[in-house]
Amino acid sequence: MGNVLERHFTASAYIVHGGHTLLHWHRKLRMWLPPGGHCEPNEDPAEAAVREAEEESGLAVDVIPPPGLLVLSEPGTPAVVPPPLVILIQDIRADGQPFHQHIDHVYFTRPRQGLNVDFGAAVPGGVPHRWFAARELQDSFSLAAPDGTLVRVAEDIRLLGIRAIAAAE
Numbered sequence: 001m002g003n004v005l006e007r008h009f010t011a012s013a014y015i016v017h018g019g020h021t022l023l024h025w026h027r028k029l030r031m032w033l034p035p036g037g038h039c040e041p042n043e044d045p046a047e048a049a050v051r052e053a054e055e056e057s058g059l060a061v062d063v064i065p066p067p068g069l070l071v072l073s074e075p076g077t078p079a080v081v082p083p084p085l086v087i088l089i090q091d092i093r094a095d096g097q098p099f100h101q102h103i104d105h106v107y108f109t110r111p112r113q114g115l116n117v118d119f120g121a122a123v124p125g126g127v128p129h130r131w132f133a134a135r136e137l138q139d140s141f142s143l144a145a146p147d148g149t150l151v152r153v154a155e156d157i158r159l160l161g162i163r164a165i166a167a168a169e
Contacts, residue, residue: 005101006100006101007102008103009045009105010039010102010104010105011037011039011084011106012104013053013063013107013109014034014161015059015061015109016110016164020133021164022034024056024057025127025129025145028097032153035052035057036049036052036053037055046084046105046107048105049063055124057129060112062112063108064108064167065082084105084106084107085107085160086106087105087106108163108168130143133165134165137162138158
């Protein structure tokens with residue numbers, strides 16, 4: 001049997017506040033992305049998105065449930081996990097890692113009620129980041145990486161950012 005393509009389950013969290021969404025610089029992938037990362041053992045994708053958002057932004061967030069999400073309240077009923085807006089399969093080419101794919105569960109989130117959000121605050125680890133309004137994400141553009149190199153913000157990142165902002169309104 002030939003080589004088997006390795007795939008990892010991941011989750012991303014577009015954090016929306018005040019008509020803006022947060023993107024940060026991902027050092028390994030050398031891209032501007034929303035917070036996100038690998039799902040841990042025994043963690044569902046929504047839990048992973050919330051955990052990754054807090055680890056990478058310092059903000060405690062809640063998933064924005066899709067309209068019409070089933071609500072069960074009787075004792076003993078199954079837990080309802082909000083579905084992601086979309087699941088993306090992404091090719092990963094990173095230095096020091098073999099080629100693999102991420103099966104990414106994309107969620108829209110917002111800071112927990114009552115949380116004070118400072119658009120100028122540093123994120124954990126001092127990772128470069130920026131909050132974007134929907135109008136800024138409309139057209140293709142590039143942002144400077146920490147080394148000054150211009151890196152195009154991927155189309156899926158822009159379009160999902162716009163949808164996240166709309167979902168939070």
